[in-house]
Amino acid sequence: MVSTLTKNERHFAFIISVAVAICGLVMAAAGRNDLLGTHGFVVFFFALGVTFILARGYYDPEPGAERFAAYYDEPIKVGVILAMSWAVFAMFVGDWVAWLLAYPTLTFDEPWASFGRLRPIHTTGIIFGFGGNALIATSFHVMQRTSRARMPDQLSPWFVLIGYNLFCVLAVTGYPLGITQSKEYAEPEWYADIWLVIVWVTYLALYLRTLARRQEPHIYVANWYFLAFILVVAVLHIVNNLALPISLSSAKSFPIFSGVQDAMTQWWYGHNAVAFFLTAGFLGMMYYYLPTRAQRPIFSYRLSIISFWGITFLYMWAGSHHLHYTALPQWVQTLGMSFSLMLLVPSWASAGNALLTLNGAWHRVRDDATLRFMMVAAVFYGVSTFEGSFLAIRPVNSLSHYTDWTIGHVHAGALGWVALITFGAIYSLVPILWKRERIYSPALVEVHFWLALAGTLIYVFAMWNSGIVQGLMWRTYTASGTLAYSFMDSVVAMHPYYIARAIGGLLFFVGTVVGFYNIWMTIRTPINVARELATDRPVTEHAGAPAAEPAE
Amino acid sequence: MIDVSHETLVGISKSYGLFYLIALSVAVAVYVCWPRNKSKFDRAAKSILNDEDGPWR
Numbered sequence: 017m018v019s020t021l022t023k024n025e026r027h028f029a030f031i032i033s034v035a036v037a038i039c040g041l042v043m044a045a046a047g048r049n050d051l052l053g054t055h056g057f058v059v060f061f062f063a064l065g066v067t068f069i070l071a072r073g074y075y076d077p078e079p080g081a082e083r084f085a086a087y088y089d090e091p092i093k094v095g096v097i098l099a100m101s102w103a104v105f106a107m108f109v110g111d112w113v114a115w116l117l118a119y120p121t122l123t124f125d126e127p128w129a130s131f132g133r134l135r136p137i138h139t140t141g142i143i144f145g146f147g148g149n150a151l152i153a154t155s156f157h158v159m160q161r162t163s164r165a166r167m168p169d170q171l172s173p174w175f176v177l178i179g180y181n182l183f184c185v186l187a188v189t190g191y192p193l194g195i196t197q198s199k200e201y202a203e204p205e206w207y208a209d210i211w212l213v214i215v216w217v218t219y220l221a222l223y224l225r226t227l228a229r230r231q232e233p234h235i236y237v238a239n240w241y242f243l244a245f246i247l248v249v250a251v252l253h254i255v256n257n258l259a260l261p262i263s264l265s266s267a268k269s270f271p272i273f274s275g276v277q278d279a280m281t282q283w284w285y286g287h288n289a290v291a292f293f294l295t296a297g298f299l300g301m302m303y304y305y306l307p308t309r310a311q312r313p314i315f316s317y318r319l320s321i322i323s324f325w326g327i328t329f330l331y332m333w334a335g336s337h338h339l340h341y342t343a344l345p346q347w348v349q350t351l352g353m354s355f356s357l358m359l360l361v362p363s364w365a366s367a368g369n370a371l372l373t374l375n376g377a378w379h380r381v382r383d384d385a386t387l388r389f390m391m392v393a394a395v396f397y398g399v400s401t402f403e404g405s406f407l408a409i410r411p412v413n414s415l416s417h418y419t420d421w422t423i424g425h426v427h428a429g430a431l432g433w434v435a436l437i438t439f440g441a442i443y444s445l446v447p448i449l450w451k452r453e454r455i456y457s458p459a460l461v462e463v464h465f466w467l468a469l470a471g472t473l474i475y476v477f478a479m480w481n482s483g484i485v486q487g488l489m490w491r492t493y494t495a496s497g498t499l500a501y502s503f504m505d506s507v508v509a510m511h512p513y514y515i516a517r518a519i520g521g522l523l524f525f526v527g528t529v530v531g532f533y534n535i536w537m538t539i540r541t542p543i544n545v546a547r548e549l550a551t552d553r554p555v556t557e558h559a560g561a562p563a564a565e566p567a568e
Numbered sequence: 569m570i571d572v573s574h575e576t577l578v579g580i581s582k583s584y585g586l587f588y589l590i591a592l593s594v595a596v597a598v599y600v601c602w603p604r605n606k607s608k609f610d611r612a613a614k615s616i617l618n619d620e621d622g623p624w625r
Contacts, residue, residue, distance in 0.1 A: 162616060234608050236616060304616060313613035318600040321609075325596040329589065347578060 018073025020083070020090050025171040030070055032175065036182075037063035043207065051195050052267040055207070058189055062182050079170075087160045089449050091173040095153025096442055096449065098181060099146055100532045103435075106141025107525040113138055114518035118511060128192035136196065136203050140187045142430065143201060143293065148184070150438045151297040152177055152219070155242045157445060158304045159223055162239055163230030172222045179215035183208055195267050199282050201289050202256050206269040209257040216253065220246050237320045241300030244328055248292040256285035276343045283338040291331035294429065298437050299327075299366055302397075305441040306370055306390045310380055315372035319365050326362025330355050337408035340417060349410060356408030360401060367398035385461040389440030392469060396432025400425060415491070420510070421483025424476050431472040431524055439464065439531060446535050456537035460530055467527030474520030482513035 021029060037060050044056030113134050116122040123129045156173060160166060167173055186208040190196065196203040204212075223246060227235060259269040273281050307314050314320055336344060336352030371394050374381055381391050403425050407416050416422060443461055447454055455461055489509065492500040599605065 232612075232615065234612050236612050238616075307613070308616055311617060313610075313617060317609040317613040321600050322596060325592065329592055345574065347574075351581070 017090060017094070018070055019076040020079050020088070021170050021174075023078055025169065026070065026074055028171055029174070030067065030074075033063045033067040033070060037067060039063075046265040047267065050266050050268075051190075051193050052207070052265060054193060055186060055190065055195070055267065058186060059182070062185060066178060084166060086166070088167045088170060088173065089157070090170075091177050092153045092156045092445075093449050095149050095156065095177055096445065096535070098177070099149035099153060099438070099442070100528075100535060102141055102145030102149060102184070103528050104525075104532055106138055106145055107521070107528050109134060109141060110138040111518060111521040111525050114514065114521045118514035118518055127194075133191045133194070136191045137188045139201060140184065140191070140203065143289075144187065145181075145184045147294065147298075147434060147438070148180060149177075150442065151242075151245065151293075151301070152180060154301050154305070154441050154445065155223065155246075155297070157449075158236075158238050158242065158300065159226045162236040162304070163227055163232075165226055165229035165231070167222065168225045168229060172218055176215055176219045176222060179211070179218070183212045183215060186211070190267075197257070197259065197269065197271070199256065199271075199285075201286055202253070202282070205267050206257070206259055206261045207267070209253065209259075213250070213254060216246070216250050220250065236304075237314075237317065237324065238300040238304040240321075240324050241296045241303060244324070245292050245297035245300065248288060248296070248328075252285045252288050252292070256281055276339075279339055279342070280336065280344060280348070284332075284335040287335035287338060288331060290429070291327065291334070294434050295331075296327065298434050299323075301441045302366075302370055302390065302394065302437050305437075305444050306387075306394070307373055309384070309387045309390065309440070309444050310374055310377040312373055312377055315369050315375070319369050323362040323365040323369065326365065327359070330359045330362065334359060334408065337413070340410050340413040353408050353410055357405050360405040363401035363405075364398055367394050367401070370394035370397075385458065385465040386440055386443040386455070389436050389443065389465055389468075392465075393433050393437035393440060396428055396436065396472070400429040400433055403428060415487040416483060419483040419486040419490075420479045420513070421487065424479025424483055427472070427479065428476045431468070431475060435524075435528075436468060436472075439468065442535065443531075446538050450539050451543060452538055452541065456534050456541055460534040464527045464531040464534070467523045467530065471520045471522070471524030471527060474523065475517050476520075478513045478516035478520060482510050482517075485509055485513075 018026065018029075040056050040058070040060030040063055042056070043059060044053050047053035047056055112122065113131065116131060116134065123131070127133070156167070183204070187204040190204060190208070195205055197205055202209075223239075223243060227239065257271075258273070259271045261267075261269040271278050271281075303314060303320060333355035334352050336348045337356050338352075340349050340353070342349075371391070374387075374391055377387075381388050406412055407421070407425060416425075443455055446452070486506050486509075489501045489506040490499075490503075494500050600609075
């Protein structure tokens with residue numbers, strides 16, 4: 017890890033980690049009477065750990081010029097392992113929350129284990145920990161391979177990866193303590209948000225610098241999706257987190273918008289987080305790993321570009337469908353509803369494009385569970401985008417909103433689309449990165465596939481049922497015009513569905529553990545030298561420059 | 569806060585907003601269907617299939 021950095025980069029890395037450690041100490045001192053102080057210590061010990069790793073490898077021999085003849089894959093490897101670790105952790109918490117809803121005593125009377133604090137640990141751990149690390153890792157791979165260029169330096173990818181994980185750690189350690197902005201999917205407080213901006217701008221710069229070294233003028237479409245993800249998430253994150261801390265020694269802040277403007281900003285962010293974090297980035301993954309795994313070019317490259325611009329321009333306006341029947345003006349709701357309906361066109365264009373790519377390769381889908389992961393992901397992408405457009409219709413929303421149908425919809429997307437495409441991509445990527453002939457056990461990939469699919473289906477069907485039952489119970493009137501059921505009646509009716517959901521989640525979680533074991537064993541199994549991909553090299557023309565460039 | 573009336577916003581979205589999105593769709597359709605771009609797209613689509621095997625050229 018440290019041995020791949022040049023002396024110069026080790027100096028910079030050292031300065032950065034010491035500076036972060038000092039920031040942590042300042043936070044701990046200034047916020048000693050506040051929860052900010054606790055997070056100061058988290059930052060301090062995190063940076064101390066990084067400094068320790070640096071110090072241990074500080075006197076390792078420098079990498080020679082031969083490094084320019086190969087892609088820089090070290091941070092990708094760590095990113096894949098981090099993504100799988102976050103997946104195991106956050107899916108465990110997710111299933112705990114699922115059982116908690118069926119059996120409320122599972123909080124053990126501890127405030128930190130209440131639903132409101134555990135749930136954001138699950139969502140942040142999955143979206144940002146698992147999804148974010150997987151996106152960073154695969155984007156580093158895709159951008160280098162499609163550009164035929166090595167990353168411009170060795171330090172900035174590490175800064176992005178480790179810095180991003182510091183943000184994730186601050187987020188999930190904050191919730192049990194009670195630190196939250198109370199904005200869904202944007203819970204971390206102002207100092208963590210500022211840190212993420214620094215990391216994210218470095219990420220964008222690194223991506224653009226690598227693309228600038230490419231040989232072919234045309235940029236492969238997967239990169240467009242990854243870039244849209246990076247750029248738009250930066251904009252969303254900054255605008256939605258505009259807030260004033262009550263003081264520099266306090267973790268608490270208040271947003272600069274208020275009332276319905278704040279709600280609209282939040283859901284403009286929230287829905288576009290789904291669009292650009294959980295969709296655009298993973299479509300980038302799909303447009304690269306599905307064709308390469310199937311060994312067939314994408315069915316229609318033109319269609320992939322049309323879908324790209326369709327998704328980019330339509331998604332921006334769809335957020336207001338989260339605020340149907342609220343104080344938000346009716347016309348803004350209608351705007352969000354109409355754009356959500358139009359979104360079905362580019363979404364199905366992408367899903368269809370992926371499935372048509374497999375025409376002629378269905379025997380591979382049958383034999384190769386890795387490709388099947390990606391095929392089923394494309395199907396779920398089609399299903400959940402259809403469902404999303406449908407739920408955005410105002411009268412449909414009057415039945416579905418505030419019910420478990422929403423949870424079912426989100427998980428059809430998160431489990432069926434996001435997680436399955438990620439597992440497919442990671443199973444494709446691991447043998448390439450570690451130069452293995454194949455994954456340790458294809459049989460275990462099959463096991464993982466069927467556990468994940470069964471888990472997703474059980475989960476989604478349970479939530480569809482409970483959501484619609486809830487929605488109908490809440491709107492059933494008696495002959496005398498009063499509500500037929502109390503709210504508690506609907507809670508009791510949910511119990512069997514909640515147990516089914518928790519079982520579905522458990523299957524999915526077990527599949528992930530099996531997957532992590534398989535990946536770990538692939539890494540641990542000795543290298544097959546004959547299979548070493550001797551020609552897996554970037555173009556050396558640009559990379560042949562003498563010393564390393566200083567880091568960002 | 570800047571005071572923008574409801575009518576102004578609706579007016580903008582019905583005039584400028586409409587033509588902005590139509591113009592974008594036309595521009596994208598022209599770009600993808602432009603005959604000279606076809607070879608570029610075909611090359612790009614195939615380029616990723618062997619990129620663990622060696623550099624371009």
